[in-house]
Amino acid sequence: MLNGDKTDRRILTYHQNCDPGLEYREMMDTKRAIGKLDGRQCYHIVQSFKPGEVSPELALEIAKEFAAEYLPDYEVVIGTHVDKKHIHSHLIFNSVNAQTGKKYHISTQEYYRQIRAISERLCREHGLSVVMEGQPSQTVSYIGWLRQSKGQPTFRSMLEADLRTAIEDANDLGHFFMLVEHMGWEISHGNRLGFRLRGQERFMYPGRKNPLFTEDGIRAAIAGNLEEIEAGRRPEVIHRPYYQPYKEHPKYSGFMALYVHYLYVLGKVEKRQYPPRMTPQLRKEVMRFERYREQFSFLRENNIVSQEDMTAFQSSAEDELANFMKQRTILNVRKKKRKGLYDALADVAALEQAKALYEEGLSGMEAEFSRYMEAEAVLERSGVPREQLTAEKAAIYEQLAQVNADIRTARKKLALCKEIQNRLPQMEQTIRNIESRETEIHEKHRGR
Numbered sequence: 001m002l003n004g005d006k007t008d009r010r011i012l013t014y015h016q017n018c019d020p021g022l023e024y025r026e027m028m029d030t031k032r033a034i035g036k037l038d039g040r041q042c043y044h045i046v047q048s049f050k051p052g053e054v055s056p057e058l059a060l061e062i063a064k065e066f067a068a069e070y071l072p073d074y075e076v077v078i079g080t081h082v083d084k085k086h087i088h089s090h091l092i093f094n095s096v097n098a099q100t101g102k103k104y105h106i107s108t109q110e111y112y113r114q115i116r117a118i119s120e121r122l123c124r125e126h127g128l129s130v131v132m133e134g135q136p137s138q139t140v141s142y143i144g145w146l147r148q149s150k151g152q153p154t155f156r157s158m159l160e161a162d163l164r165t166a167i168e169d170a171n172d173l174g175h176f177f178m179l180v181e182h183m184g185w186e187i188s189h190g191n192r193l194g195f196r197l198r199g200q201e202r203f204m205y206p207g208r209k210n211p212l213f214t215e216d217g218i219r220a221a222i223a224g225n226l227e228e229i230e231a232g233r234r235p236e237v238i239h240r241p242y243y244q245p246y247k248e249h250p251k252y253s254g255f256m257a258l259y260v261h262y263l264y265v266l267g268k269v270e271k272r273q274y275p276p277r278m279t280p281q282l283r284k285e286v287m288r289f290e291r292y293r294e295q296f297s298f299l300r301e302n303n304i305v306s307q308e309d310m311t312a313f314q315s316s317a318e319d320e321l322a323n324f325m326k327q328r329t330i331l332n333v334r335k336k337k338r339k340g341l342y343d344a345l346a347d348v349a350a351l352e353q354a355k356a357l358y359e360e361g362l363s364g365m366e367a368e369f370s371r372y373m374e375a376e377a378v379l380e381r382s383g384v385p386r387e388q389l390t391a392e393k394a395a396i397y398e399q400l401a402q403v404n405a406d407i408r409t410a411r412k413k414l415a416l417c418k419e420i421q422n423r424l425p426q427m428e429q430t431i432r433n434i435e436s437r438e439t440e441i442h443e444k445h446r447g448r
Contacts, residue, residue, distance in 0.1 A: 174398025182349030
């Protein structure tokens with residue numbers, strides 16, 4: 001359950017009321033102390049999610065919330081698996097309650113009333129799919145369920161409509177962010193773009209379900225390709241390889257030579273030329289073939305041959321990352337200094353229609369009208385022309401988006417360096433084992 005290949009090197013694991021590596025011993029100690037070593041030793045719960053709907057981190061967080069609520073006094077081990085198309089979490093917990101000493105029991109009725117009810121409520125709170133009652137094979141998002149049951153728009157449907165409008169009207173990514181803010185949405189700039197209405201507690205991440213609403217998808221759509229993207233005639237992002245003139249095949253050395261040899265060996269194994277039987281470990285290595293090819297391309301592109309080259313590259317990447325982080329801090333400070341004006345600019349744009357309705361005599365618009373007038377007053381007192389303020393805000397947002405992308409790229413480079421260095425000794429040992437086995441096979445054939 002805690003297999004590193006399934007849990008992203010055990011990053012996607014969690015222990016409640018027990019320590020990593022000692023979970024089995026501590027669960028048995030609990031049973032011995034209470035004198036309940038017979039019968040079922042533990043229980044297993046699996047939480048599965050619709051493919052492409054949830055991130056591994058969110059799946060783990062939901063499992064942790066479930067354990068804290070439903071199993072607060074039990075020793076629980078959680079592993080979120082990402083080796084299948086559908087992300088799923090396994091929860092293994094002791095059959096004995098560490099506080100009360102009682103053994104865990106559950107009936108079918110309690111399952112639907114407790115476990116399933118809590119799990120589905122947590123999914124709804126995070127805007128994820130749930131299994132509709134009486135239709136165990138049909139899943140529908142909570143938002144879709146609301147739309148079906150009440151026949152009214154939802155926050156997510158309104159968000160997607162506003163995002164499409166902003167994409168059609170925007171000139172570039174910074175302008176898009178400004179338009180979205182002026183529609184009344186707050187934006188979270190991170191690994192994923194998040195949006196929420198002012199006053200909402202949680203951000204929504206529409207890019208999880210629709211690549212159009214990722215940063216790359218928005219950039220491509222703004223370039224004038226929205227209709228083709230939505231019709232499926234064009235991918236969200238087109239990666240075109242750079243033209244490279246023909247070059248004679250190089251002779252590699254150092255790290256790159258090891259990778260070339262390793263890829264060659266794995267290629268032969270995959271074609272079942274040798275050895276006749278693969279060990280489980282070797283099978284896993286063959287399955288990682290594409291990942292190793294990606295690592296080799298990284299080494300070649302950056303001309304990393306030796307450990308000295310790797311150390312120098314890492315040092316440069318760390319300096320680059322620190323510089324990007326510094327740039328982001330400076331931009332965030334500039335943004336924070338102007339936050340009052342930027343918020344006022346967004347309020348004026350978002351509440352303009354509410355102001356018009358109030359002036360027409362519609363009741364219930366008093367609070368919105370008051371906020372609109374306060375925002376107008378803030379902008380008037382600043383003395384900064386609105387065109388200048390609008391352009392400045394769009395520029396800062398565009399720069400923040402770019403520097404966040406640069407930070408993610410730099411972090412990926414450092415992670416790849418670390419992964420390569422961890423793999424090198426294992427690759428050398430695997431090559432020795434395979435070649436030793438091949439020699440044995442040749443010797444046997446020769447002896448016949």
